[in-house]
Amino acid sequence: MSIEENFKRLQSTIPKEVLVVAVSKTYPSTAIQKLYDLEHRDFGENRVQEWLQKKDELPADIRWHLIGHLQTNKVKQVIPFVYLIQSVDSLKLLNKIQSESLKLDRITSILLQVKIAQEESKYGFSQDQIFEIVKNSREGRFPNVQIKGLMGMASFTQNQNQIQSEFETLHSMYSQFQADENWNTLSMGMSGDYKLAIECGSNAIRVGSLLFGTRD
Numbered sequence: 028m029s030i031e032e033n034f035k036r037l038q039s040t041i042p043k044e045v046l047v048v049a050v051s052k053t054y055p056s057t058a059i060q061k062l063y064d065l066e067h068r069d070f071g072e073n074r075v076q077e078w079l080q081k082k083d084e085l086p087a088d089i090r091w092h093l094i095g096h097l098q099t100n101k102v103k104q105v106i107p108f109v110y111l112i113q114s115v116d117s118l119k120l121l122n123k124i125q126s127e128s129l130k131l132d133r134i135t136s137i138l139l140q141v142k143i144a145q146e147e148s149k150y151g152f153s154q155d156q157i158f159e160i161v162k163n164s165r166e167g168r169f170p171n172v173q174i175k176g177l178m179g180m181a182s183f184t185q186n187q188n189q190i191q192s193e194f195e196t197l198h199s200m201y202s203q204f205q206a207d208e209n210w211n212t213l214s215m216g217m218s219g220d221y222k223l224a225i226e227c228g229s230n231a232i233r234v235g236s237l238l239f240g241t242r243d
């Protein structure tokens with residue numbers, strides 16, 4: 028199946044309100060262009076260098092989502108071109124996004140990454156930290172950062188019950204804050220678990236291999 032066919036099939040199986048972020052990391056700009064030509068605009072990348080190179084070969088109205096762990100020394104390069112940084116996983120990074128956005132006189136949209144998986148390796152905040160940060164943000168602590176919601180990754184496991192319970196945890200954390208135009212994105216679900224994620228309340232899925240094929 029072609030990338031275009033994969034995309035149309037995916038679209039036909041999910042509700043229209045769910046945002047599809049096509050995760051194009053490791054794939055060439057020609058693959059991205061194919062979905063762009065179908066009017067798709069949201070793409071996700073996880074490596075800054077790779078992304079900035081591809082970006083220059085593609086139309087300027089693509090909405091780039093950063094979904095990988097971001098080092099603070101790369102923030103300055105990222106801010107002018109990013110649509111949504113989904114993977115804000117430390118206070119140090121959040122403070123850096125605030126200070127660099129202020130310098131550039133911009134408001135940067137972000138999601139807070141939550142550590143829902145059991146695994147040690149996954150980055151992200153705890154529930155208490157999320158509560159504290161959103162509270163501080165609403166009190167004006169990060170004037171150049173717009174926190175739009177939460178992002179999380181379930182454990183790498185075949186156990187559907189565990190994945191479901193992690194998604195439900197994330198959804199209930201998201202729902203403790205009033206939904207409005209500033210708090211409107213719950214990003215959970217990838218190629219292997221997006222259906223379950225949507226059932227659990229996700230409104231933004233990050234799908235790579237299902238569209239573009241398996242990565243090396």
Ligand SMILES: *Cc1c(COP(=O)(O)O)cnc(C)c1O
Pocket residue numbers: 050052073094095180217218219233234235236237
């Ligand atoms: C790579 C990646 C995805 C997409 O994974 P697929 O299994 O290829 O759909 C989603 N989210 C994050 C954070 C990723 O790094």
